[in-house]
Amino acid sequence: MDELEFRRRLVADPQDEEVAKYASQQPELQAQLEDMRDFDKFLSHSLDIDVPDGLAERIIAKQQLLEEEHDKVTHVSWFRRISAPLAVAASMLFAAVIFYYGGLAHPTDTAEHALAHVYYEQNALEKQESVPLQTVNEKLAMLGGKFDTLPGKIVYATFCNFKGQKSLHLVMQSEFGPLTVFVVPADQQSTQDQKDNFSDSRFEGLIAHHEKANTILVANRGAPLERFQTEVNNSLRWL
Template sequence: MDELEFRRRAFADPNDPEVIAFAQQNPEHQKLLDELLLLDDKINLALDIPVPPDLTEKLMTQTKEAPASNVTQGWFGRFNKPFATAASITLAVSLYFLSVGGSNDLQAGEHALAHVYYEVKALERDKEVGLQAVNEKLAMLGGKFESLPGKVTYATFCHFKGQRSLHLIFQSDHGPITVFVVPHSGDIQDKQLGDFNDARFAGVISNEDKANMILVADRNSPVNDYQEDVQQALRWL
């Protein structure tokens, strides 16, 4: 596979195993693929809008009642609003996240919460991501899991306060747990370590050997216990 074919196939399907294997041989290729995978996830999440259960009946009723010359106009006028509203919400959240995502003034805990809310649909995923796939990504940040402290349903690279990081979601008895593995940088100060929360979520930030680790879970969950479980399973290379 040459450079041109890699780019063509990566844009067509960033989850292609051959494309993933080829990208691992070159940091620039891997960077492009990570960006495409993140974009692919965001597009899928933004487009995941449930179809109203009575849509068919409304369409049939509207078609029967409306004059022939107004069928198209009437259908659009009635049904474009939910989709337009969803698109507006997606755009608003995206603009908010982009406005705070690159701000170094935002505390790490606040940024973690904003990131979770921005990709909140990812918490609903249930397809398992295997240990090998998780470790292939984690190895790029200098770590590995000896075993997974729970079922992983989301594993992708992201940008956390401008730093390329790993975004994981585990499933637990108390619901999904988000874990950010953020390589050491000047953005997360020692004073930002420890607990944080809002009305829905609680989190904790710890300083590990080669990265900062941030956990976010339901406010009523034992987030500090989960932190210990992840720390015990994680090994630094």
């Protein structure tokens, strides 16, 4: 087993005994193993929460009410159909549903999940301390990639649960404010989304589909997302 095979098998099964044996030979790999196992436990616990009775019905009823109040607007994300103050509160509720009740019969699409994820972790947008390139790449390596250079000042880097997938959540500070980047391993869902651009009253985003993973960017409205996407993709290399 080489290091690349170790990383691939680590992502696939952190409990693999051969992976653990290989990692025991190098402290750096052992740290990656423990990090991934901790995240695996977090992911399992976050998806193993009982859904309160009637929660799905209440959410659906809320969406139907919004649609009735704004029947002149069709085929638009419900994030756009509420005023700015209500949007934040509603998004926080929706984010909690996504994170803790992922088994509902009406899953959201990638765009709405990305927005909800950003609202749910708004504290990450306020961070200022720089995260070293090595730290970012140690996490990204578990998904099979690396940055040759950082596309900007990274202030937040952690694994996250993105629609049930182990993904990397980054926040980069820019002259247009914080930029959130999700690196999500390519799966069947990556080919099902039909729209690449999305937005609500506060943020807009861009989804770039790739063979290895999708990169999903979310920034303040008016930020040059195409430019940011190009910078991220030019810096990102797959092993």
